[in-house]
Amino acid sequence: MHLRTCSPAKAATAAYLLLTSISAPLSAQASTTLGGYGEFHYVNSNRLGAGAVGTVKRFVLYFAHSFDPRITFRSELEVEDAKVEGGEEGGEVALEQAYLDFRLSDHATARAGLVLVPLGILNETHEPPTFNGVARADYHSVVIPTTWRELGVGVVGTIPGTEGLAYRLYLVNGLLAEGFTAERGIRGGRQEGKEASFANPSLTGRLEYARPGVKIGGAVYYGGSANGDPRLGEGVFAAPVAMVALDARLERGPWAFRGEAAYTHVSKAEEISDAFGETVGSRMSGWYGEGAYNLLHLLSRESTAQLNAFVRYERLNTQAGLPGGSTADDAFARRITTAGLTWKPISNVAIKGDYQFRRNKAGAGQDDVVRLGLGYQF
Amino acid sequence: MLVAASAFVVALGTPAAQNAPTAKVTASLGRVFGHELAVDTVRIDTTNVIRVRRGDSLLGFAQVRNVKGKDQPITFLVAIDPEARLRDVDILVYREPYGGEVAYESWRRQFRGKGPGDPIQLGRDIRGISGATISVNSVTDGVRRALAELAQWRKQGLLH
Numbered sequence: 001m002h003l004r005t006c007s008p009a010k011a012a013t014a015a016y017l018l019l020t021s022i023s024a025p026l027s028a029q030a031s032t033t034l035g036g037y038g039e040f041h042y043v044n045s046n047r048l049g050a051g052a053v054g055t056v057k058r059f060v061l062y063f064a065h066s067f068d069p070r071i072t073f074r075s076e077l078e079v080e081d082a083k084v085e086g087g088e089e090g091g092e093v094a095l096e097q098a099y100l101d102f103r104l105s106d107h108a109t110a111r112a113g114l115v116l117v118p119l120g121i122l123n124e125t126h127e128p129p130t131f132n133g134v135a136r137a138d139y140h141s142v143v144i145p146t147t148w149r150e151l152g153v154g155v156v157g158t159i160p161g162t163e164g165l166a167y168r169l170y171l172v173n174g175l176l177a178e179g180f181t182a183e184r185g186i187r188g189g190r191q192e193g194k195e196a197s198f199a200n201p202s203l204t205g206r207l208e209y210a211r212p213g214v215k216i217g218g219a220v221y222y223g224g225s226a227n228g229d230p231r232l233g234e235g236v237f238a239a240p241v242a243m244v245a246l247d248a249r250l251e252r253g254p255w256a257f258r259g260e261a262a263y264t265h266v267s268k269a270e271e272i273s274d275a276f277g278e279t280v281g282s283r284m285s286g287w288y289g290e291g292a293y294n295l296l297h298l299l300s301r302e303s304t305a306q307l308n309a310f311v312r313y314e315r316l317n318t319q320a321g322l323p324g325g326s327t328a329d330d331a332f333a334r335r336i337t338t339a340g341l342t343w344k345p346i347s348n349v350a351i352k353g354d355y356q357f358r359r360n361k362a363g364a365g366q367d368d369v370v371r372l373g374l375g376y377q378f
Numbered sequence: 379m380l381v382a383a384s385a386f387v388v389a390l391g392t393p394a395a396q397n398a399p400t401a402k403v404t405a406s407l408g409r410v411f412g413h414e415l416a417v418d419t420v421r422i423d424t425t426n427v428i429r430v431r432r433g434d435s436l437l438g439f440a441q442v443r444n445v446k447g448k449d450q451p452i453t454f455l456v457a458i459d460p461e462a463r464l465r466d467v468d469i470l471v472y473r474e475p476y477g478g479e480v481a482y483e484s485w486r487r488q489f490r491g492k493g494p495g496d497p498i499q500l501g502r503d504i505r506g507i508s509g510a511t512i513s514v515n516s517v518t519d520g521v522r523r524a525l526a527e528l529a530q531w532r533k534q535g536l537l538h
Contacts, residue, residue, distance in 0.1 A: 033449035064449040069473065072449065101475055109475045124476075125509045156475050163482050211484040212505040249508040258508075304501050347500070347515060 035062035037377035039128040041135060047367035056082040057135070057373075058128075060096060070103045095193060096147050108157040111170075114193040115152055118168040118206035119219045119245045120144040120260055128375025129350040132292055132310040132342045135371065138334065139314050143262045143286035144245060145187035151196050166208045174200035177225040177232055177239050177272045182279045183332060185318040186241060186264060189225060200224025200238060213251040220244055225266075231275045232268050239268040254297035256308065261287035270323030279329070283321030288314030292342075306344040313337050330362035340371075350375040403442065403455065406468040410457045411437045422536050427528065429537070436460050439528060439537055442470065445520035448512045450474045456521055462529035464492040467521050477513030485514070489521055494529035498522040 038059045044052040057080065064074045076096035084091035099113030116124050122131060122140045126147055131137075140146045152172030159165040173196040179188030191197065202223020209216045226238035233239055245262035262285065266272065269282035292310035296303045315335045319328040340354025352373040359366050407415060407430065416431045420439075428440040440457040450473035457465040467489045469481035479485060488504050498521060500506050506514045531537045 031449075035448065062448075066450065074449070103473065106472070111475070121509070130509075130511065158478055163484065164479070166478065210479045210507055210510070211482065212488065212507055215508040251506065251508065302497070302502065304499055306501070347511060 030068065031066050033062070033064040033066075035064075035378055036060055037062070037127040037129075037375070039134075039373055039375040042372040043134070044370045045367045046369070047365070050367065072101045072103075074099060074101060095149075097149050098193075104155075106158075107160045108155050110153070110155050112153040113151070114149050115154060115170055115172065117148040117150060117172065117204050117221060118170070119148065119204070119221060119243065120146070120262065121217070121247045121249065121258065122146050123148050127377035128352075128373070129344060129348055129377055132290060132308060132352070133312065133338050133340060133354050133371075134352045134373030137288055137312060137314055137338070138316055138336055139260060139262075139286050139288045142184055142187065142316050142318060142334075143264070143284065144260075145185070145190055148190055149192055150190070150202075151193050151198075164209050164211050166210065167206065169205040170203070172202055172204065172223075173198050174202045174223040174227070175225040175241055176227050177229070177266075177268070177280075178227070178276050180225075180266065180272055180276070180278060180280045182281070182319060182329060185281065185284045186266070189241075197227050199227045200236060202241075215247075215249045217247045218245070225272075226268075229275065232271050239266075239272065241266055254294040256292040256294075256310075257290065259287070259289040261285075269321075270326075273323065273326070279319065279322065279326050281317075281319040281321060281328075281332075282323050284318045285320045286314065286316035288312055305346070306342070308342040308344070309340075310342065311337070311339045331360045331364045333361035335359050348377050402470045406455045406470060407440060407457075410440070410455075410466045410468070420537055422531055427531070427537060430457075436538075438465055439532070440465075441524060441528065443520060443524055445516040447472075447474050447477060447516055452480070452513060452517060452520075454517060454520065456524040456528070458525065458528050458532075460532075462494060462525075462532045464489050464521070464525055466490055467517070469517070472513075474513070477510040479507045479510045480513045480517045482507075492525065494526055498525065 039057045041057045042054045059079045061077045064072060066072045075098035078094050078096045080092040081090050084093055095114055097114055097116055099111050099115050102110040104110055118124055122136055123144060123146045136146060150172035152170050154168060154170030156168040159167060173191055175186055175189035176191060177189060180186055181188055200223060202221060204221040206217055206219035221243040223241060224237040224239055225241050226232035242265045243262060247260040249258045264284040266280060266282050269280045272280045290310060290312035292308040295307045295309055296305055317333045319332045322328050337357045338354050343351045354371050356369040358369060411430050414432050418429050419426045420429050430437045430440060438457055438459040440455055442453065442455050444451040444453050453471040455468040455470055459465050467486045472478050472481050485507060492498055497503050498518060500515055500518050504518050
């Protein structure tokens with residue numbers, strides 16, 4: 001036996017160097033990673049003529065390549081509704097995200113490409129086993145238009161000297177006001193990396209606090225949407241859209257709670273409405289709260305499988321405020337209650353079933369929906 | 379079984395050493411075991427375990443390991459005391475833009491004091507972090523495997 005006593009720094013360094021020479025490689029060599037996620041939906045509405053529909057809602061391939069320890073390409077290629085055919089409605093093949101990450105330090109990674117706007121829980125974390133309910137909540141379609149991705153540059157990381165604070169900050173292309181609608185708010189204004197106009201840039205950022213069982217986030221978005229249309233004003237931030245979104249997730253034993261709220265302000269709603277023949281809300285808002293309980297916890301505390309019973313209540317209104325002279329359509333003041341089960345035999349696979357009561361203030365076009373779903377990620 | 383301290387120079391300048399800063403391993407061992415450490419390594423099969431002593435007393439063992447995150451390796455250090463109880467887990471290098479919460483002390487401290495008989499499973503005795511599922515799962519599994527192996531080697535008398 002040969003032992004040598006020396007300064008801790010020297011000793012540890014020496015041990016480490018020795019270790020790296022023989023044990024598993026510690027460096028991130030060039031490597032390619034394939035992953036993916038997907039979801040299958042069955043939806044049966046009691047609305048007259050709606051009937052039952054099944055679809056491969058999403059089939060997504062995750063593809064990443066590390067060129068060296070600092071530079072990584074990451075992407076998601078998505079097929080929606082199984083296939084796309086010329087001249088037929090529906091179906092989509094799209095890049096859901098595609099960017100290069102340049103790792104600057106432990107606390108900062110520069111990013112450029114088609115990036116995810118960091119608003120809300122689902123836009124960045126949208127793999128089906130991570131959320132309850134067969135489809136994403138309406139909040140994540142109408143209020144925060146997931147999957148919202150735009151072209152731009154930014155920096156993501158954690159705040160040095162703190163524990164639990166993470167940030168993302170991006171400069172991306174703006175929305176297009178011509179796509180805004182009364183029913184779906186700003187959703188149609190996303191450019192999604194397809195010959196995107198940079199006439200108006202936008203800024204978006206997120207701050208997030210995490211500890212075991214708790215995650216709280218706040219995010220903002222501000223950007224012009226005029227795209228050079230003189231009717232909507234002039235300047236870099238012409239026809240600005242401003243958004244604030246808050247989210248929280250709490251997990252305690254078998255219980256899981258999450259809630260979100262967002263508010264959108266469209267400054268030139270009147271001009272946009274006049275220009276494109278829509279009644280675009282000047283204010284849009286929404287929130288939801290969800291509680292879930294893992295029933296398997298009652299049977300066995302040893303089990304890592306989950307059978308989560310959940311209830312979610314959401315309220316959304318894409319015409320919470322309108323320019324003077326316009327009358328709100330109460331059908332856009334929606335309230336949706338969803339109750340159901342999410343069975344996760346393992347954490348990356350979910351079998352889902354739920355029942356939705358879809359109501360609105362006008363009482364028009366309301367329905368009840370039964371849904372079944374399968375989701376996976378790897 | 380034992381590799382002499384004089385072999386320390388062997389790995390100088392390897393690419394691996396440039397990627398996981400040695401200062402981090404040093405700092406990590408210092409945080410877990412304190413100062414005035416005497417360190418050498420014990421070779422078991424194809425892997426190495428760091429042995430930590432102060433004077434004549436054995437403080438414990440540590441190992442640097444990798445698990446795969448979503449697309450990058452996560453390099454962590456796991457340290458045990460002579461009774462094969464987990465002293466601490468430290469994340470040495472985290473390379474992905476998301477899921478870095480596994481490095482937070484508030485999460486890692488859940489492992490302290492665990493023994494090879496504990497489940498060390500997410501949702502049982504380890505609480506997860508929302509939005510960091512893949513990393514949290516990988517590191518938890520990696521720590522469980524590391525502790526099981528270290529404890530077994532200790533029991534078999536390979537670590538002494």
